[in-house]
Amino acid sequence: MKKLLNRLKQAEIVKVFSLNALSTFIHMCTGLITTKVVATIIGPSGVAMLGQLNNINSMLQGLAAGGIRSGVTKYIAEYKEDKLLVSKYISNALLISAIFTIIISLVCIFGCNVLSKTILFSDEYSYVFVILGFTIFLFTLNSLLISILNGFKEFKKYVVVNISSSIVSLIFSVSLCLIWELKGAMISAVTFQSVVFFVTLYQCRKCEWFSIKNFTAEKDKGIISKYLQYTLMTLVSLSILPVSQMLLRGYVINNISQVEAGWWEGMNRISNVYLSIITTSLSIYILPRMSEIEDKWKLKCELIKYYKFIIPVLILIITAIYLLRHFVIWVLFTPDFYPMEKLFIWQLLGDLFKITSWILSYLMLAKAKTKAFISTEIIFGLSMLGLSYYFVQIYGTVGLNIGYMINYILYMLVMIYVFRDIVFCKSNYGK
Numbered sequence: 001m002k003k004l005l006n007r008l009k010q011a012e013i014v015k016v017f018s019l020n021a022l023s024t025f026i027h028m029c030t031g032l033i034t035t036k037v038v039a040t041i042i043g044p045s046g047v048a049m050l051g052q053l054n055n056i057n058s059m060l061q062g063l064a065a066g067g068i069r070s071g072v073t074k075y076i077a078e079y080k081e082d083k084l085l086v087s088k089y090i091s092n093a094l095l096i097s098a099i100f101t102i103i104i105s106l107v108c109i110f111g112c113n114v115l116s117k118t119i120l121f122s123d124e125y126s127y128v129f130v131i132l133g134f135t136i137f138l139f140t141l142n143s144l145l146i147s148i149l150n151g152f153k154e155f156k157k158y159v160v161v162n163i164s165s166s167i168v169s170l171i172f173s174v175s176l177c178l179i180w181e182l183k184g185a186m187i188s189a190v191t192f193q194s195v196v197f198f199v200t201l202y203q204c205r206k207c208e209w210f211s212i213k214n215f216t217a218e219k220d221k222g223i224i225s226k227y228l229q230y231t232l233m234t235l236v237s238l239s240i241l242p243v244s245q246m247l248l249r250g251y252v253i254n255n256i257s258q259v260e261a262g263w264w265e266g267m268n269r270i271s272n273v274y275l276s277i278i279t280t281s282l283s284i285y286i287l288p289r290m291s292e293i294e295d296k297w298k299l300k301c302e303l304i305k306y307y308k309f310i311i312p313v314l315i316l317i318i319t320a321i322y323l324l325r326h327f328v329i330w331v332l333f334t335p336d337f338y339p340m341e342k343l344f345i346w347q348l349l350g351d352l353f354k355i356t357s358w359i360l361s362y363l364m365l366a367k368a369k370t371k372a373f374i375s376t377e378i379i380f381g382l383s384m385l386g387l388s389y390y391f392v393q394i395y396g397t398v399g400l401n402i403g404y405m406i407n408y409i410l411y412m413l414v415m416i417y418v419f420r421d422i423v424f425c426k427s428n429y430g431k
Helices: 002-010 012-064 069-079 083-110 112-120 123-151 155-180 182-195 197-204 221-255 258-292 296-323 325-332 335-366 370-395 398-418
Strands: none
Touching: 012 083, 012 112, 012 123, 012 155, 012 182, 012 221, 012 258, 012 325, 012 335, 069 083, 069 123, 069 221, 069 258, 069 335, 083 112, 083 123, 083 221, 112 123, 123 155, 123 182, 123 197, 123 258, 155 182, 155 197, 155 258, 182 197, 221 258, 221 335, 221 370, 258 296, 258 325, 258 335, 258 398, 296 325, 296 335, 325 335, 335 370, 335 398, 370 398
16 A cells, blocks of 8 residues: 555656645545625526537637647647747647637627527527637637646646636626626626636746747648647537537426436536536647657556546545535525535546547547547537437436436547557566
8 A cells, every 4th residue: 555655656656646735635626616696696598598608618729729729738848849830830720820810800890799599599698608708819819828738738837827727707797697697697708708818918027948940930731730630639529519518408408407417517516616627637638648649558557547547536525526516515605505416426437438439539639639539520410419318208308317327438438449559568668
């Protein structure tokens, strides 16, 4: 046992998790407070509508950034010793991001009425998309700087930015929700990440790579081509999951009730809050680390290290949340949300299989496996819809969570198959 603890203390991933612990704790606390305040003020129906906005917002912001965030992190981590090449990767990333940001900004501003009617079932929220259109460039710049920090493994600065993001989110969400209720919550959802840009800029100001010349290097078609692979992967990813959730939520709103759609969104929010403990640290550590490793046996050893640390922690968290589910609902929501207790078991099991499969799926991003990534995203996005629609007909709203769990079990099995040459790699590989 002592040897295991000593190995864990020395493992870099544990150091990253420890460094990220304060950030995660603050993120959880601010997330819990925000969820409680918002749920109390706008109720299950408002939570459902906010969920719709959050889905389309994540799509638009991701597209505005060019979908290259993982690519920037990968290539900077891979070539960080070559200053000239790093300069080209940074400047070409800025070029791609600028083009996509202009396009998405115009779509938001001039298509505000259509977006509001389609996503939020009314044109009274069109101003939200106008605000998003005028501020989204700040989000794009923030996203680019964060990706560069991650690629250079500037973990401390990265954590400070995450903490700032959590605090700004809390201030914006609670203040605007108290003033304008649902409308305020919506404005906060589309603006708070843009404000964090100024914190990120302050953190980056003294970094060696932060200079005008690194953002103004010549255009490189080869680098742009590499980035566009990530754009394509992100385009598919951003389209599949948020659209699937919007369609499923819309189905529940129209065929069951807006209140039950709010319960389902509440369950998703709980998952998002506690899974951030895992996903934030993974995004900081795994992608740049996997990008550096070429040997299959070393990759397998790295994966084993992740699983040995992450899965036991995740099981403990899931067990605690399930046993305390009534208390969790009482703390985070209002009595109107108590019926969502029935959703917990299926959602939490789905979360376990989700993280188990995600660790493997990061290899697709780290190794730029574009075809495999796009194929699996489309297939399992459609299977999520199909399974959820099928089970919701039989079990009602809880069917969405059953479909979610089964979908990630299947996804995990496919990830094992896709990376079977690494998962089942022998120790004498490459000798």
